[in-house]
Amino acid sequence: MLNLNGTLVNTATGQLSINNRGYAFGDALFETLKVLDANILFWEDHYFRLMASMRILRMEIPMNFTMEFLEQEILKTVEANGLSSQAARVKLTVDRGEGGKYKPLEQVVNYNIAVEALDAPMYGIADHFNYTIDLYKDFFVAPGLLSTLKTNNKITNVLGSIYAQDHQLDNCLLLNTNKQVVEALNGNLFLVKGQTVKTPPLADGCLKGIMRGQIMDFITKDAHLELEEASISPFELQQADELFITNVITGIQPITNYRKKSYTQEVSRALLTKLNAKIRLA
Structure with missing residues (x-):
């Protein structure tokens, strides 16, 4: 209905x-x-x-x-x-x-x-899985306020999804016209390097995601982590310890592989535990 x-x-x-x-x-x-x-x-x-x-x-x-x-x-x-x-x-x-x-x-x-x-009530991460991504560079996101909104103008995400399917990828990362990494096709991006967790600012053109806000709040309140809202260059992807994607349906989706780089999942799994604990108390 x-x-x-x-x-x-x-x-x-x-x-x-x-x-x-x-x-x-x-x-x-x-x-x-x-x-x-x-x-x-x-x-x-x-x-x-x-x-x-x-x-x-x-x-x-x-x-x-x-x-x-x-x-x-x-x-x-x-x-x-x-x-x-x-x-x-x-x-x-x-x-x-x-x-x-x-x-x-x-x-x-x-x-x-x-x-x-939906199949699963709570958010989860499979113990044995590969989640492979690459950059989508055919078209770019425009930095600015309109790109942060969930409008019906999502042709770049549609074309990126077709590209991912054609290249046997699980997802792609979008770039803005300044060649900064903005987000994934279906969610916001977080990058972990040491104790710093970085996510692109809204000014770069990323979606103002609801789960993005939740995860940023968890990171801010964690004494062992430091949140940095700053532009991410493609070069930084290769240097990161972890990459993960967030949205309200999946929760947190760790990325395991980007080109020849493999990533850990320690921070993303710890944040997922906090997320599910919050939902149970709601």
Whole structure:
């Protein structure tokens, strides 16, 4: 079941118009959420990021778009799909309605909610696995505020994903136009060297990730680690002890191989333990 502006419709029959601005112009934002036993993880962070992003895109936020209203709509959709007692992935999308060319005909905001089941309730890392990445250099991310938003304009991520598949890679890292490493195709990047954990700044064009914020908070509170928010050059990847990717669905994904370099997982596994402990207390 899909939720289209509050109405539950069958997934097979629910559809958007070809004049929908999210489809026609990428004039839309989305949040990818993890729901566990009818609890939206990090919901407050997601909600305020969505509101801030809508303001940046000059969307008129409807009066009923309160945190409580959207939470109820999400959980209503989760329940309608029979997933209230397990883990679910939710995609909440808001768009600027229909009509117009680049300039909208009117200030309207629509929303839709799609849900699918997740296999594992808690975050985990397989004991025996290889996760191989490389740089994607065909196209680059533009540094700046718009690149930090979760908009429907994700063609670079799409092309990078096809590149990864064609080259038998698990993921790729994106570069910005200044040739700095920005993020992975599906999450933020962290680099560990000694006791320093480094992640690119938002000014470089990386997504303002919800899990990124959680992990940065854990690192800041750890007396044995030092957080550095600074640009990462491709050269630093070869010198790192660890690399890992973060997003709200996977949690923490350690990278095991980049070209001829192999990495350890000590810090990423320790952070994962803290992350799961926080979720259990929620």
